[in-house]
Amino acid sequence: MKKLDVVVIGAGAAGLFCAAQAAKRGRSVAVLDHAKRIGGKILMSGGGRCNFTNMYASHENFICDNPHFCKSALSQYTPWDFIGLVAEYGIAYHEKTLGQLFCDGSAKDILNMLFKECEKSGATVSNQCEILSIEKMDSGFELKTNQDQYQCESVVVATGGLSIPKLGASPYGYQIAEQFGLKVKPTRAGLVPFTLHEQDKAVLAELSGISLDASASFNDTSFNENILFTHRGLSGPAVLQISSFWQPGQTVEFDLYPNGDLLAYLQQTLENQPDVQLSTALAKHYPKRYIQAALPYLGIENKPLKQYQGKQLEQAAQAFHQWQLKPNGTEGYRTAEVTLGGVDTDELSSKTMESKKVKGLYFVGEVMDVTGWLGGYNFQWAWSSGWVAGQVV
Template structure:
């Protein structure tokens, strides 16, 4: 006799941004969906994002703002579900929003509104949600996936890995997605912390005295450059510009900082002509926070009035301030990383459906996959877009 049909069409592991979105899309297409999460409540990372207001997308989303071993992989999903598409969903639920700098969109109220919206969308699709259930077993046989979670077993012909990466472990994040991927033949691109503060030591550690000082800069690493604020911390460097560049930084490489990106290349020489009795310290204090100006002045070690300093010495100071080098010793790790770079190798997945090329019925979406966006709502947009792609394929 043929075996009875599975009670579910799809089991989705992980009730974060990607998992909730995928469940809602599949459920509203008439699929019987079971959504499982080990946390006591869904959307925990959504709730803490954007200072509690959820930077839910970015209107400047484009494939070139994502890191991956295959830089073209994200293009298909992102083009089929755009920031404007998600914004339309937000507005359909009456959620007020505002745009901050650089295309970042936030809720006017609370990130809880985004979680409530996603849960309402899941309810429309009759999604069964089980929270507080850790997965103890997952196997595949006879075309069905079997998941044992919280002492209960469930089967379905499709399984979606939406458990994210190991960033922010205090929220319960783990590398479970990678274990599961490997078990079913998917390769893993070495995971590493991304959008993370960088640590300094040695001569650079003197800048720890500036802990709490922030200033707009251009941060560079290799061919990448980001113009945003940098923040000095008791351990090293942070702030949006540093978080952005950290995703591209590799051990042993320098980070270059331009402290005065709005100044002309020969600004010190101009100051010498217009204010010959001023000091380097004084002109730096006009342009930068005092503590930072004083620290940079001490390292430049140019004593005396500008009028008494050679053009060559001032030119060298200008060049150094525009290209001040730090060699980070590392990062603050997954504990402080906003996201994970690396993950399930995209070569093993369909860019259109997120389905495994090796095992039909297996999908991977969101942060679990080797696609990492810039700071500012890009990673949420990848979660929505990749989830939509899988949800429409289930």
């Protein structure tokens, strides 16, 4: 039986960071993870370069039933605090776009930094460690695993969500919450590509590989980045972002000329080149392969601009500004970057991440009902929530 102050379940970003913070305070800490390979999700993130934070992260960049829950942790440990740690380790990084920071080299740099932080502070990390049971005792917890038994004062659940099951994602964190009487919000895939109904797929799958600047909107939420046609459906940053807000069976609106007035452009072209075909005019702004498919798909006849009567030109422009698409669904957890829903934040202290019902039980990172936008926000939530829990466990 190993007696410790803290056991952290899950050796992802939040778990490793929390463990290092707690151990720095002189606490004896073990991190236990069931996976064979630790840090798989960190290594594949950001195309292998790890989008480790966003300079502009605030509570407004997170989806949570309690919109104020994130404020405390994000203010206690900010993106600039983590950027300072990255700089201490001499890890070169760059801003890609919209405040998103990536390693110049490899995501391994961030994972190695987390391992070194644990090593320096004395936190141990064990892989292929399966938790068999967790029991609440008078003075803490007792855990049985396939490797050892542990007694500890505090348990930190950092098991992540259900996305990318091939890397070991599981519902275990939710099961722990339910075992101790905590509410868990329904979960679904977030930051995930859309799949299409057959009639849309028949046309759009042919456009696989084409990327367009676009604004994707659902209800009152919009994201202006790009969209990518794939052989399965629609992806790209704007699609991934809006997927977290979209509700099944509903329509998403895309503005495919998001930074200007397409009608004004077409009218100007009509004045200067009345004999030019609509497809030729549009090919200045869109790939030819896209235009060839899009005009018949959107129900627009291709003819010289001077032949458009009345509001026909306006309707053509509107079809690009307000493309309505009803996705068939999403690609699900297999390719989702995050999981929406999770442990109800009403059950937790926003200042420490401790359960309000069970003393000594903490939840950090993606396992709870906090989901960041695409662009480094979910990593920042891992650092901030892990840090605040690490100060008190």
